[in-house]
Amino acid sequence: MSTITNGAAASLGIPRVPAVRNRLRDNPVPGVKRVLLAAPRGYCAGVDRAVIAVEKALEHYGSPVYVRKQIVHNIHVVSTLEKKGAIFVDEVGEVPEGAHIVFSAHGVSPAVVAAAAERKLEAIDATCPLVTKVHREAVRFARDDFHILLIGHAGHEEVEGTMGHAPERTTLVNSPADVATLEVADTENLVWLSQTTLSVDETMETVRLLRERFPHLHNPPSDDICYATQNRQVAIKKVAESAELVIVVGSANSSNTVRLVDVALENGAKAAYRVDYASEIQQDWLDGVATVGVTSGASVPEVLVQEVLDDLADAGYNDVSQVVTAEEDLMFSLPKELRKDASGREDVRGLGGRIRQLDWQRP
Ligand code: SF4
Numbered sequence: 001m002s003t004i005t006n007g008a009a010a011s012l013g014i015p016r017v018p019a020v021r022n023r024l025r026d027n028p029v030p031g032v033k034r035v036l037l038a039a040p041r042g043y044c045a046g047v048d049r050a051v052i053a054v055e056k057a058l059e060h061y062g063s064p065v066y067v068r069k070q071i072v073h074n075i076h077v078v079s080t081l082e083k084k085g086a087i088f089v090d091e092v093g094e095v096p097e098g099a100h101i102v103f104s105a106h107g108v109s110p111a112v113v114a115a116a117a118e119r120k121l122e123a124i125d126a127t128c129p130l131v132t133k134v135h136r137e138a139v140r141f142a143r144d145d146f147h148i149l150l151i152g153h154a155g156h157e158e159v160e161g162t163m164g165h166a167p168e169r170t171t172l173v174n175s176p177a178d179v180a181t182l183e184v185a186d187t188e189n190l191v192w193l194s195q196t197t198l199s200v201d202e203t204m205e206t207v208r209l210l211r212e213r214f215p216h217l218h219n220p221p222s223d224d225i226c227y228a229t230q231n232r233q234v235a236i237k238k239v240a241e242s243a244e245l246v247i248v249v250g251s252a253n254s255s256n257t258v259r260l261v262d263v264a265l266e267n268g269a270k271a272a273y274r275v276d277y278a279s280e281i282q283q284d285w286l287d288g289v290a291t292v293g294v295t296s297g298a299s300v301p302e303v304l305v306q307e308v309l310d311d312l313a314d315a316g317y318n319d320v321s322q323v324v325t326a327e328e329d330l331m332f333s334l335p336k337e338l339r340k341d342a343s344g345r346e347d348v349r350g351l352g353g354r355i356r357q358l359d360w361q362r363p
Contacts, residue, residue: 034319035312036243037305038235038295044228045330046128047072047299050105051081053126056338057102058085061122066101068092068108069157071126072299073254075276092116100124105299106157107131109164124337130196130226131158135165137220141191142166146218147184149173151206152195156255159195176202179209191218196226197256197298199263200233228298229256231326233263236295239323240264243293245285246272249304250297257297269293278307283315292317 050071057065063085070078070088078088086102092115095101100122103112107127116123127135141148148170152159163170171184173192184190192210194203203225211217223230240246246264250257257274264272275281286292292312296305309320333339 032290032319033315033317034291034321035309035317036239036291036293037309037320037322038232038239038293039322039324040228040231040235040326040328041295042298042300042302042305044226044298045328045332046105046130046226046228049332049334050102050126050128051077053124053335053338054081054086054102055084056334057100057124060338061100064099066095066099066121067104068095068101068112069104069106070253071102071104073106073257074251074297074299074301076301076304077299092119092121095119095121098122102126104157105131107135107161109161109167111164112161122337124335126335127161128196128226129332131161133222134162134193134196134224137193137224138162138165138170141193142169144189146189146191147171147186149182149184149190149192149210149217150194151192151198151203153198153255156195158197158255162193162195173206173210176206176209179206179213182210182213184214187214188216189218190214190216191220193220194224195255196224197229197254197259198225199259200225200230201263201266227328227330229259231328232256232260232295232298235323235325236260236264236293237267238325239293239295240267240269240272242268243291244270245289245291246293246295247281247285247308248272248274248295248297249276249308250274250300251276254297254299257300260295260297264293264295275308277304278311281308281311286315 054065054067054071064087065085067086067088069090071081089095092101092112097119101116102124103126105126105128138148148166150159150162150170151173154172154174159172163172171182173179173182192207246269248257248260261272261274271285273285294305294308
């Protein structure tokens with residue numbers, strides 16, 4: 001077997017798109033090592049917008065620009081932006097008065113916004129619009145005297161931000177196992193909401209258990225688990241049906257990345273591993289493996305996936321097919337603070353686009 005080479009971190013920017021076929025062969029040739037590449041994978045519209053927001057802020061205001069928390073949960077993205085002049089902090093109290101600060105894609109509570117205003121910071125809100133949607137739902141349900149059961153992971157920044165919009169009226173449900181011991185005063189006016197990056201299947205199981213305990217439970221008006229999370233899970237499910245090993249590119253603190261590992265294991269992969277960089281792939285993972293599935297979390301630049309494909313090719317996995325389950329072309333407009341560039345022109349990036357689910361078909 002060829003040696004796996006080190007994949008050095010590359011810069012952000014236009015990714016190289018691998019030359020792949022958009023189909024999965026029914027009958028792989030015996031002895032041929034192949035890669036099934038999930039699509040969609042990698043950057044979502046909210047991550048793209050947040051990264052561009054920091055880059056534009058650096059362009060317009062010069063460095064340093066402060067960013068509260070990691071702008072998106074990916075160490076490569078964060079270290080690349082640091083090199084360009086961004087300074088990442090945990091709290092607004094660490095930022096000099098009057099400086100520019102970007103709020104991350106995961107969103108913030110009103111208390112954080114107020115603390116930034118008190119320090120006279122120039123805030124640029126890169127909260128993903130799909131997280132803002134959940135914030136608005138929380139505010140509205142609290143105003144209408146509902147109690148909110150928020151399904152999500154304790155300590156995740158998005159969960160902290162959402163709970164901060166209705167702190168007196170929200171109870172966190174961390175997992176299906178939490179449901180049996182939940183205590184709520186009013187079982188009539190109850191609604192569930194969720195973090196945007198959870199496992200769809202596990203969340204539906206949690207909701208089923210909640211409804212068993214609380215038959216009057218209301219549903220949110222629309223899905224809180226976002227299109228990008230759902231699409232990446234659907235794609236890796238299809239890949240995992242045919243792959244002995246799945247490699248998920250992404251960082252350990254990226255919720256949607258970690259869920260992709262879980263989903264792969266639950267849907268047929270014998271093994272699934274997360275790596276930040278290609279250099280983390282262990283040669284023994286590939287022992288006896290004919291088909292490797294590859295995907296990446298929503299905060300991962302495509303260049304990191306390309307490095308994994310390059311190293312797999314060095315190891316003899318030259319036959320790459322793309323498994324496409326959806327097409328995405330959603331774009332969000334930049335944060336309002338950045339919509340005018342230095343010349344006063346409105347940025348043309350528009351809100352909208354279409355998300356089309358494809359029936360996955362073998363040829
Ligand atoms: S994963 Fe979903 S909610 Fe999070 S930034 Fe991307 S589109 Fe927005």
